[in-house]
Amino acid sequence: MTITTPQPGGGSTWLPDWRPEDQAFWESQGKARAWTTLILTTAALTMAFITWFLVSALVVRLPQIGFQFSPSQLFWLAAMPGLAGGTLRLVHMFLVPIYGTRHVVSLSTLSLLIPLTGWFYAVQNPATPFWVLMLLAFLAGLGGGNFSSFMPSTSMFFPKRLQGTALAIQAGIGNFGVSVVQFVTPWVIGFALLGGMAWIGEPQTMTRAGVDSQIYLQNAPLVMIPFVAVFGITAWLFLKSIPITSNFREQFDIFRSGNTWAQTSIYIMTFGGFSGLSATFPLLIRQVYGGFEGAPDPLAWAFWGPLVGSASRVVAGPVADRLGGARVTHWAGLGMLVSAFLVTLTLAPTSLDSFGLFVSAMLALFFFAGIGNASTFKQMPMLFPPRQAGGVIGFTAAIAAYGPFIFGMLFAWSFGAFQSAAPVFYGLIVFFAFNVVLNWVLYARKNAPFPC
Structure with a gap:
């Protein structure tokens, strides 16, 4: 880690000094700057999640407006943002120590305008080729990549005693973007925006349960575009970068620690589960x-999952600060394991009678995943110094961001081979059990080698 002074010509970007663990510095100027940064970057992160999960809200409507895709193709579309998000996070994890918070947050936020504009046009034509939609689904993953630069940046702005709370607030509110896009989409597509101006496009005919209605599916990306533009410009105008820098090569030292790999596995369980099931x-x-x-409208129910998981993540942050991240992760993992088992009891229904139990078990799974998301992000800053902690947060978030891709592929395989989702959930039960044991042995038990 290198403490630097502002570079020539970079006075509007780099802060001259940053010492959050110094109480006098924190109270006099650090606290205000840190919380302001948290607010601005959290707003931008929310838009990133909205863009990342936009495809999950659109894909269930595509067959209803004339797109001729198989179930496997639909799962591929839902999975593609996860592939891109995880891959781009592997890039984002290195960016903040090189380019600084201001440049990374503002420019990556403005990049979301590309997939939003593309989806605005693509959904208006059922003849749009599948490969074009796959490309746009991949570009939606730009939103997923942002997490691995925004979160490490936030961890550097706060003292260790507040990092669990700050990271839980940012990630939890950012995760609300998943619920926002899945909740807003069914409503906003039901009417013409701005009085039906010509440039907004023509409505599509949606056929559902034998009933035709007129919708504007292009409204879903359209309403997000001005928010993305405003938040990106605001970030450029008001954010600063802290003087903690490192080159690309230096940041690879995190991979020499076994804790990096253990935390990655645990975070795949929590955030990988959350993001994969959300998509x-x-x-x-x-x-x-x-x-x-x-049959129930999927979008009338699906937004509750990420909503519950996001809310529990926000609440669990201060709890992890008080009780310790490892202990909270332990109980969260057990809750996920039990919830996944309950889901398996509802996956071969003979009527809608079991739908209530299915939704309840899924919401419980989202709830415990959200708690685990917060508690694992409390563990990482306790295990590593600030710059390395930022790198580990970025890396674990990158790998876990493959959740939507992995889950999409697993469900596509499972339905294709077994006409059921049960094999996926049986595999999750085994994986959750492994990570509960891993966390207990390394971090949560009495006399654990790395208590955190």
């Missing part, structure tokens, strides 16, 4: 319960 929950409802008369 596939609408399609899962459609595939498992969509064949019954009076």
